[in-house]
Amino acid sequence: MEIERNEALELIALGVLADADGPVGSMRLAEVFKETGHDLSQATAGRFLRQLDLLGLTKGDGGKRGRTITREGVARLEELKDKVTMREKSSRLMDAATVTDLSDLHELLLVRRAVEAEGARLAALRATDSELSDILAQARSHVRDVRAQRVPEAESSTRFHRSIAEASHNPMLISVALVLLEPSNPALTGVLENVSVQSAKVAGHANEHVDIAEALMSRDAELSQRLMYRHITSMIEPVQETLATGNGMIIEPLLSSEIGLKLS
Structure with missing residues (x-):
């Protein structure tokens, strides 16, 4: 530039x-x-x-x-x-958020859990009513897709998490969260969504979004933090299972041809 x-x-x-x-x-x-x-x-x-x-x-x-x-x-x-x-520091953070295999994905989710749980707590305290209403609307839309037996777009889940981070109104947390949610590997959101599909967690994750949004609407900071921590833990578990068993739970064509992730 x-x-x-x-x-x-x-x-x-x-x-x-x-x-x-x-x-x-x-x-x-x-x-x-x-x-x-x-x-x-x-x-x-x-x-x-x-x-x-x-x-x-x-x-x-x-x-x-x-x-x-x-x-x-x-x-x-x-x-x-x-x-x-x-x-230089931002570049190092972007490099660290580059996912090349499932081990990287697992490590990234662990950091997301810590950052986003705190983001949810702050959002309950600092978000505007309009921001919280929008977050709840996103969560309910996610549930409607699942009930209609439509697999939600991967971006819809990312947008939900991004909206909560931005509603924390903490510039440092927002910067870190956005890097974690938008890693340099553009297909990561698709990988996460396929983890959910293959492990039959789509409906559960959608309902968890609503639970988080409702806790935020109630301005319950402690509950919002706890629910977000639990939600991302449920995202981590199937990745841990795949790493432990090597059962190829994530769709192999997606891994090999779209993003080149390796089961390791």
Whole structure:
């Protein structure tokens, strides 16, 4: 993205200025840009320095001696470093949420149980009435599908869990939950739904959604937390069974051709 590229150039330029013993000119900056994989001309580097001047991040004497970093520039440099650190941490979290076999799926569900149980507790305390009404409507729709002998779309279950996490109004919890609910393997929701189908748990899971939603509507934080913990435990159990017995409970074509998961 262009914004990220500009921030990368800004980080490089301010870093060079902060480390320099004296003013830095466009020639030196162009050299550093090239060393870091950005092949920009000296003229472009000069324009970039002038842009930093306008932002108050650098200052010069108006001549060709170069620029030095300002107090605002130092603060901006620290902000950019923090952004890089956060992106690296987010990338590691995304990598950890990548499911390649049933063992990974099992580990992911264990973390989901802890995060989402707390999310349900907070949602009971913090969600708006409108948010809770929407969550209940989603749960009831899920039950109607099951009673009509329709297998609910995998996304409908994910949406229910995502809505509860968002209703917690805890930014950190929401960020983690969304990564866990939207792992880089796009077919995970289908795997989970097929676990439910093969283990005859679809109806039970749908009813559990309603129980959770009703506890949320009652603003019962402790019950909401307990029911969510129990609900995800019921999702974990058939995965544990498959891992323990290797009975191929999850549909083999889905595993091999769609997502390449391995029974292990």
